[in-house]
Amino acid sequence: xxxxxxxxxxxxxxxxxxxxxxxxxxxxxxxxxxxxxxxxxxxxxxxxxxxxxxxxxxxxxxxxxxxxxxxxxxxxxxxxxxxxxxxxxxxxxxxxxxxxxxxxxxxxxxxxxxxxxxxxxxxxxxxxxxxxxxxxxxxxxxxxxxxxxxxxxxxxxxxxxxxxxxxxxxxxxxxxxxxxxxxxxxxxxxxxxxxxxxxxxxxxxxxxxxxxxxxxxxxx
Numbered sequence: 001x002x003x004x005x006x007x008x009x010x011x012x013x014x015x016x017x018x019x020x021x022x023x024x025x026x027x028x029x030x031x032x033x034x035x036x037x038x039x040x041x042x043x044x045x046x047x048x049x050x051x052x053x054x055x056x057x058x059x060x061x062x063x064x065x066x067x068x069x070x071x072x073x074x075x076x077x078x079x080x081x082x083x084x085x086x087x088x089x090x091x092x093x094x095x096x097x098x099x100x101x102x103x104x105x106x107x108x109x110x111x112x113x114x115x116x117x118x119x120x121x122x123x124x125x126x127x128x129x130x131x132x133x134x135x136x137x138x139x140x141x142x143x144x145x146x147x148x149x150x151x152x153x154x155x156x157x158x159x160x161x162x163x164x165x166x167x168x169x170x171x172x173x174x175x176x177x178x179x180x181x182x183x184x185x186x187x188x189x190x191x192x193x194x195x196x197x198x199x200x201x202x203x204x205x206x207x208x209x210x211x212x213x214x215x216x217x218x219x220x
Contacts, residue, residue: 083216087169088209090160092138093130093179094167096122097191098155105148119144126150126191129161130179135204143197149184150191160214169214178207 102115112118119141120128129138152175160169174188175181182203184192194202 083168083218084211086162087160087211087214087216089162090132090168090209091163092161092165093132094127094159094161095129095180095191096125096127096157097150097152097175097180098124099126100151100153100155102150104150105146107146108144118146118148130201132179133206135182135201135206137195137199137201140195140199144195145197146193146195148191148193148195151189152191153189160209167217169216171214176207176213 099115102118102121103111103113105112105115105118107117107119110117115121118126120126120137120139128140130136131138154173156175157172158170158176158179159167162168175186175191177186177188180186180191180193182192182201182205183194184190186192196202
């Protein structure tokens with residue numbers, strides 16, 4: 001029996017036939033074709049072995065059964081991975097962006113000189129909540145259209161929310177352009193959006209949620 005195990009992804013643990021959890025570390029090895037191993041004592045429960053080669057930190061000579069990163073058992077026993085998994089499946093995006101000049105928006109064709117016309121304003125910040133899958137702004141007043149070109153720079157806080165509206169990850173600083181720039185680049189300094197009468201952001205493309213850009217939050 002080989003002392004190396006082959007798994008997919010950045011799994012940090014494996015379960016040996018005894019059921020004990022042990023860490024695994026990367027070993028030298030090249031990618032191999034996807035294959036399936038069936039243990040002699042459990043032929044009905046195949047073990048998938050694939051692609052990235054690792055060597056067990058202990059119990060050399062025994063082939064491990066892998067606990068996959070997205071498995072229920074792995075997530076239930078690993079709070080950090082559970083939070084990261086929830087972040088990747090976020091439903092809403094919430095912003096609290098400090099706007100320099102409110103007049104850099106028009107609402108229903110009228111320049112918003114003092115920021116009194118734009119929906120989603122809270123004190124000195126613009127605070128929309130977006131449906132990540134559709135690009136619609138939640139609670140946007142029917143029939144209101146807006147062209148927005150706000151300068152924000154690094155005066156902002158942003159969150160990912162789950163389906164219940166609970167904040168599950170956060171970031172601050174420069175504008176996350178994948179979420180708030182769908183009419184120009186923005187370079188991290190500007191929010192650039194055209195919002196239709198139903199709250200739909202024009203030319204919206206669903207952004208990828210990049211793990212390293214966000215800090216998972218611990219549930220209260």
